[in-house]
Amino acid sequence: MKQTVKQWAQVLGLTVGLAFSAQVVAESATVAVAANFTKTIESVNDAFVKQHPEHTIRFSFGPTGKLFAQISNGAPFDAFFAADEKRAQKTIENGLGLDSSYFVYAQGKIALYSAKYPVANTPLEVLKKAEFNHLAIANPKTAPYGERSEAFLKKMGLYDGVKSKIVNGESIAHAFQYVATGNAPIGFVAMSQIVDPQSPIYKKGEYWVVPQADYAPINQGAVITKRGQDNQAIKDFMAFMKTPEAIKIIENYGYGVQ
Amino acid sequence: MLEIFGTQINLDPIWLTLEVAAMTTLVLLLLGTPLAWWMSQMRSSNKVLLEALVALPLVLPPTVLGFYMLIIFNPNGMVTEFLQFFGFEGQLTFSKAGLVIGSVFYSLPFAVQPLMHAFEAIPSRLLDAAATMRASFLDRFFTIVMPLSQRGFLVAATLTFAHTVGEFGVVLMMGGNIPGQTRMVSIDIFDHVESMEYDQAHILSAMMLIFSLAVLMLVYGLNRRFGVKVG
Numbered sequence: 001m002k003q004t005v006k007q008w009a010q011v012l013g014l015t016v017g018l019a020f021s022a023q024v025v026a027e028s029a030t031v032a033v034a035a036n037f038t039k040t041i042e043s044v045n046d047a048f049v050k051q052h053p054e055h056t057i058r059f060s061f062g063p064t065g066k067l068f069a070q071i072s073n074g075a076p077f078d079a080f081f082a083a084d085e086k087r088a089q090k091t092i093e094n095g096l097g098l099d100s101s102y103f104v105y106a107q108g109k110i111a112l113y114s115a116k117y118p119v120a121n122t123p124l125e126v127l128k129k130a131e132f133n134h135l136a137i138a139n140p141k142t143a144p145y146g147e148r149s150e151a152f153l154k155k156m157g158l159y160d161g162v163k164s165k166i167v168n169g170e171s172i173a174h175a176f177q178y179v180a181t182g183n184a185p186i187g188f189v190a191m192s193q194i195v196d197p198q199s200p201i202y203k204k205g206e207y208w209v210v211p212q213a214d215y216a217p218i219n220q221g222a223v224i225t226k227r228g229q230d231n232q233a234i235k236d237f238m239a240f241m242k243t244p245e246a247i248k249i250i251e252n253y254g255y256g257v258q
Numbered sequence: 259m260l261e262i263f264g265t266q267i268n269l270d271p272i273w274l275t276l277e278v279a280a281m282t283t284l285v286l287l288l289l290g291t292p293l294a295w296w297m298s299q300m301r302s303s304n305k306v307l308l309e310a311l312v313a314l315p316l317v318l319p320p321t322v323l324g325f326y327m328l329i330i331f332n333p334n335g336m337v338t339e340f341l342q343f344f345g346f347e348g349q350l351t352f353s354k355a356g357l358v359i360g361s362v363f364y365s366l367p368f369a370v371q372p373l374m375h376a377f378e379a380i381p382s383r384l385l386d387a388a389a390t391m392r393a394s395f396l397d398r399f400f401t402i403v404m405p406l407s408q409r410g411f412l413v414a415a416t417l418t419f420a421h422t423v424g425e426f427g428v429v430l431m432m433g434g435n436i437p438g439q440t441r442m443v444s445i446d447i448f449d450h451v452e453s454m455e456y457d458q459a460h461i462l463s464a465m466m467l468i469f470s471l472a473v474l475m476l477v478y479g480l481n482r483r484f485g486v487k488v489g
Contacts, residue, residue: 065452090454133333134352139435142452167352167434170448178434182332183351 026054027233030076032067033059034083034220035173036145036190037106039198040253041081047249048240055233063171065142071096071225078228079238081105081220083171084144088221101224105241107256108172108218109191110149115205116185123208126186127158135165136178136187145172148215149188155214191254212256219258265457270438271446272465278354278442279422282361286369286418287411289362294373295403312370315363324431327351327360331432352434357442360428368417376410377403409480416480420473424466 033041038061045057060067060075064083071077071091080097082088085104091097112119117126126132138146146168153159169175172190179187180200193199194207222241228234240246247257260267297308315323330337331350338350350356380403388398404411426444433440435449443462450459 063452065454068454069451087454133349134434136434139449139452142449167436170430170435170445170452174430177328177431178351181328182334183328183349183432184434185333 026056027231028056028058029078029228029231029233029237030058030060031079031081031234031237032071032075032077033061033081034064034067035061035171036083036108036192037081037220039196040106040192040250040255043249043253044241044246045237047245048237051240052233052236055236057233057237063142076227077225078231078234079222079224081222083108083218083220085219085221088223091223091225095226097223097225098229101222101238103222103238103242104219104258105222106220106250107258108145108220109212109254109256110145110152110188110210110215110218111191111194111207112186112210113179113189113194113201113205113207114186115179115182115201118206119186119208120206124156124158127153127156127162130161130165132185133165134167134178134184134186135162136167136169136175136184136189138172138175138188139168139170143169143171143175144218145188145190146175148218149210152188152210152215193254195252195254217256220255262461263457265461267458267461268446271441271443274354274438274441275423275443278357278361279419281358282365282422283369283415283419285358285362286365287415290366290369290373290414294370295377295399297370298374298377313367315365316367320364320425320427321431323360323364324428327356327363327428327432331356331359351432352436352440354439356432357429357440360432361422361425364425364428365418365421368421369414372410372413372417373407376407380406413477413480416473416477420470424470 031041038059041059045059048057049055060077062070064087067075067077067080068082068087068091071080072094079101080088080091082091088097088102092099092102112123112127114126114132117132119126127135137149140146140150150159153162167178167184169178172193175187176189176193178184179189188210189207191209194201196202222238224231224234224238250257260269293312297305297312300308328351329335332338333349333351338346341350348355350359384402384406385398388402393401424444425442426448429440429442429445430448433442433445435441435445443466447459447462447466450456450462
């Protein structure tokens with residue numbers, strides 16, 4: 001009898017020990033990601049899991065402000081990929097993010113897209129004539145892409161001419177929807193939405209890449225949260241984001257990397 | 259602009275919301291009354307399909323409605339081309355008129371269901387008696403049906419109005435956030451939260467909360483006093 005109890009105890013101990021040792025190597029993490037980076041980070045993750053099959057990363061996509069509000073209210077995210085620097089920094093300021101983990105993971109690029117007007121060769125003339133009824137832009141108040149698009153129009157002295165025709169999408173993804181569904185004949189979108197082979201406007205219509213010198217860079221900042229500070233999966237994933245392999249994927253999706 | 263607790267609140271989205279909700283209520287009472295009457299008199303099995311169609315907006319995510327409307331109301335789409343045939347010049351997405359049309363679909367069950375239940379509760383013998391006295395259909399409708407289903411109309415109007423005020427998904431998808439045209443309160447709150455202006459978001463949200471509570475209490479108060487069936 002005693003012998004059996006001892007044997008069972010050994011089995012139990014071994015199982016528990018194994019479970020714990022497995023836990024140390026393999027971990028799972030949940031990451032909050034700005035909606036514009038959805039496809040890119042999924043592709044990066046495909047490459048990541050090939051190198052780290054022991055880890056599982058889950059993603060929660062959404063508008064940056066919403067994700068920020070969720071993190072501020074205790075959402076279980078181990079890292080935060082914001083669409084700008086401001087809200088990633090604010091996470092650190094509020095004591096919810098690790099300063100040392102902060103880095104700019106991508107730079108967004110703006111393009112003027114139209115299926116109807118000759119924007120590839122004469123973008124500024126098209127904007128100046130303003131023959132279109134609607135110009136789609138992401139909301140300048142909430143989306144960095146929108147803010148830079150508006151600033152670009154102002155810098156070029158074109159803003160007053162198109163002001164009454166602007167329709168705002170809540171995010172760059174939303175502004176893109178307006179253009180892709182034909183509800184707005186022209187709009188400022190992200191390069192990443194044009195070069196993606198799965199994009200509904202891939203190789204359709206015309207686009208013009210707004211010169212980077214004409215607007216402040218759209219730096220997208222990432223940070224590990226307090227919750228994720230001891231998570232090995234997150235550490236490995238953040239390190240992987242800085243490898244040439246990941247950078248190449250990010251660039252292929254139309255982003256710049258510093 | 260109005261200052262509440264030291265925070266500047268832009269009132270335009272509130273006026274716009276009330277305007278769109280009022281227009282929607284008016285349109286839905288005009289269109290929903292004949293529809294509800296027709297449904298209340300239906301005996302065939304088609305009624306089930308019709309009831310299900312009317313109730314669809316209750317279960318469909320508003321984003322589905324909004325997405326379909328973005329596609330259907332597209333300037334090159336069928337609906338816009340059909341309207342152009344009658345001299346319509348313009349676009350239904352990104353406009354107040356479009357929002358009202360979207361809201362009519364979105365709030366349809368909230369108008370039709372209370373009306374239908376009110377109509378169904380009218381004893382047919384009253385109408386038959388009136389008919390034997392040669393009262394025409396319209397005569398019967400206005401002198402018997404309308405007065406007897408007063409509360410049904412009241413509940414339908416209140417719920418439609420309140421439901422439209424609380425609309426978000428449809429407006430978000432097809433509105434374009436144009437000040438004075440399509441920036442309704444729910445969108446305004448969303449924007450405030452997005453840009454970390456929590457003070458404004460708090461005040462507007464509290465206003466919505468109080469408004470919604472007041473409306474629901476009114477509806478349930480009517481229910482209690484007059485026994486009108488809702489939903």
